[in-house]
Amino acid sequence: xxxxxxxxxxxxxxxxxxxxxxxxxxxxxxxxxxxxxxxxxxxxxxxxxxxxxxxxxxxxxxxxxxxxxxxxxxxxxxxxxxxxxxxxxxxxxxxxxxxxxxxxxxxxxxxxxxxxxxxxxxxxxxxxxxxxxxxxxxxxxxxxxxxxxxxxxxxxxxxxxxxxxxxxxxxxxxxxxxxxxxxxxxxxxxxxxxxxxxxxxxxxxxxxxxxxxxxxxxxxxxxxxxxxxxxxxxxxxxxxxxxxxxxxxxxxxxxxxxxxxxxxxxxxxxxxxxxxxxxxxxxxxxxxxxxxxxxxxxxxxxxxxx
Ligand SMILES: *[C@@H]1O[C@H](CO)[C@@H](O)[C@H](O)[C@H]1NC(C)=O
Ligand SMILES: *[C@@H]1O[C@H](CO)[C@@H](O)[C@H](O)[C@H]1NC(C)=O
Ligand SMILES: *[C@@H]1O[C@H](CO)[C@@H](O)[C@H](O)[C@H]1NC(C)=O
Ligand SMILES: *[C@@H]1O[C@H](CO)[C@@H](O)[C@H](O)[C@H]1NC(C)=O
Ligand SMILES: *[C@@H]1O[C@H](CO)[C@@H](O)[C@H](O)[C@H]1NC(C)=O
Ligand SMILES: *[C@@H]1O[C@H](CO)[C@@H](O)[C@H](O)[C@H]1NC(C)=O
Ligand SMILES: *[C@@H]1O[C@H](CO)[C@@H](O)[C@H](O)[C@H]1NC(C)=O
Ligand SMILES: *[C@@H]1O[C@H](CO)[C@@H](O)[C@H](O)[C@H]1NC(C)=O
Numbered sequence: 442x443x444x445x446x447x448x449x450x451x452x453x454x455x456x457x458x459x460x461x462x463x464x465x466x467x468x469x470x471x472x473x474x475x476x477x478x479x480x481x482x483x484x485x486x487x488x489x490x491x492x493x494x495x496x497x498x499x500x501x502x503x504x505x506x507x508x509x510x511x512x513x514x515x516x517x518x519x520x521x522x523x524x525x526x527x528x529x530x531x532x533x534x535x536x537x538x539x540x541x542x543x544x545x546x547x548x549x550x551x552x553x554x555x556x557x558x559x560x561x562x563x564x565x566x567x568x569x570x571x572x573x574x575x576x577x578x579x580x581x582x583x584x585x586x587x588x589x590x591x592x593x594x595x596x597x598x599x600x601x602x603x604x605x606x607x608x609x610x611x612x613x614x615x616x617x618x619x620x621x622x623x624x625x626x627x628x629x630x631x632x633x634x635x636x637x638x639x640x641x642x643x644x645x646x647x648x649x650x651x652x653x654x655x656x657x658x659x660x661x662x663x664x665x666x667x668x669x670x671x672x673x674x675x676x677x678x679x680x681x682x683x684x685x686x687x688x689x690x691x692x693x694x695x696x697x698x699x700x701x702x703x704x705x706x707x708x709x710x711x712x713x714x715x716x717x718x719x720x721x722x723x724x725x726x727x728x729x730x731x732x733x734x735x736x737x738x739x740x741x742x743x744x745x746x747x
Contacts, residue, residue: 470497470520470527477549478529485563486541487534496520497527511536513560521552528552531578536560543581545570554599559583567591575599582606582628589613590634595620604628606652616641624648630676631655643668654678654700662704666690678702684729685709691716697743702726711735722746 475496482490491502497520505516513536520527529550539561545568547553555578563581566588577599587609594603595617601624610632618627619641627648634656643665649672658681666672666689673695683706694716701724708729714720715737722745738747 469525470495470529474529474550474552477546480546480549481544484541484544484546485534485539485558485561487537487539495527496529497522506533515557519555531555533557534561539563543568543571543586547571548573551575554578556580559604567594569593572596578602580604581608584608586610590615590618590629592617594618597621598623600624602626605632607631609633611635614638614642618642619644621645622647626650628652629656633657635659635681638663638665640665645669646671648672649695650674652676653680654702655680657681659683661706662687664689666692669693670695672696674698676700678724678726683707686712686725686728688713690714693717696720698722700724701728704728714738717741719743 478490478496479492489502491500494500496503496518503518508514515533515535516537517533518529519531521530530552531554535557541563542565543563547556548570553574554576556576557578557580559580559582562585564585564587566586572593574597576597579600579602582604583606585608586605589612590605590610592615595615598620600621603624603626606628607630611634613636614629614634616639619639622644624645625647627645628650630652631654635658637658637660646668648669651669651672652674654676655678660683662677662682662684664687666687670692672693675696675698678700679702682704684704685707686701686709691713696717697719698721700722704727708731710732711730711734715735718740720741721743724746
């Protein structure tokens with residue numbers, strides 16, 4: 442009996458192994474990166490990664506992109522496998538109530554391009570080790586991070602998306618952020634940032650989205666729009682800045698969402714928004730605007746919120 446069945450069992454096992462080996466995205470994670478992930482778990486306070494299975498085989502402990510019971514939850518690790526060696530390229534650990542700190546050992550994942558730690562309880566500041574990462578996407582939104590925005594963030598020049606929204610960051614926006622010339626999205630809203638925005642930010646010519654609402658900035662509203670002609674979304678609500686809205690805003694013909702509110706200080710006529718024909722959301726609340734609403738508003742046929 443055993444002699445008859447054994448070849449079949451062997452064959453089935455062989456088929457299963459073949460099947461696993463040819464699944465997309467499978468392979469063996471580089472051992473240094475597996476070790477690094479163990480350290481990262483400890484620093485983040487993440488307890489549910491199964492360290493007994495390879496991180497890149499798409500095991501559910503390493504990759505559960507969706508939980509119906511928790512709409513804001515995402516637990517995804519994405520690998521890039523070549524010649525049966527896998528490297529971690531993206532980590533999305535959102536809405537998980539992680540209560541540790543930002544992991545120093547992140548730098549031991551040299552292929553990592555995207556990191557999303559949105560909606561946790563991480564505290565402390567950004568570790569200096571991150572200066573040698575090659576991140577392109579970084580979201581630390583909705584955490585408990587505090588202290589100044591570190592100058593060395595300006596050295597991660599690969600960054601194209603950066604959000605530190607909804608934390609307790611304070612102090613000045615560092616001049617060094619002007620070195621992030623590839624930035625397309627810069628989101629600093631809902632912190633306790635103060636002072637004026639540094640003129641160095643005029644080198645961010647590729648910005649399409651800038652949100653700096655709910656902060657404690659001072660002085661006149663920035664007049665950097667000449668340098669930010671690609672802007673599509675601009676949000677400056679209750680930022681602390683004084684009016685009026687600089688007239689150079691008229692140059693932003695790609696704007697589709699504009700929200701400015703609660704400007705203190707001097708008022709002005711309605712700003713010239715006539716070139717922004719693709720506008721979908723326009724909000725100018727408590728900005729001390731007087732005079733008539735211009736008739737070109739009726740040509741903004743995409744407008745959904747006014
Ligand atoms: C990984 O598993 C999830 C289900 O847990 C599935 O939706 C996804 O397509 C899988 N990805 C790959 C690359 O196999
Ligand atoms: C979870 O994150 C992965 C990686 O970014 C993404 O592909 C997926 O769409 C996300 N899932 C949800 C439900 O947002
Ligand atoms: C938030 O961080 C502060 C230190 O900056 C700490 O005292 C506090 O306990 C943290 N809160 C939570 C909910 O983790
Ligand atoms: C905001 O920052 C200022 C210093 O710039 C500090 O005095 C104040 O305590 C901070 N407020 C909060 C709520 O952290
Ligand atoms: C801006 O984006 C363009 C096109 O994506 C890219 O070629 C360029 O290097 C980026 N940086 C600057 C400073 O223009
Ligand atoms: C904003 O800064 C001023 C002084 O610069 C300070 O008096 C005030 O408490 C700060 N507001 C918050 C919410 O921290
Ligand atoms: C409004 O701005 C547009 C685009 O910058 C410009 O062509 C136009 O002359 C301006 N209109 C007024 C009344 O200043
Ligand atoms: C609205 O657009 C039309 C067609 O482009 C143009 O002729 C008209 O002058 C515009 N109206 C206003 C008030 O700008």
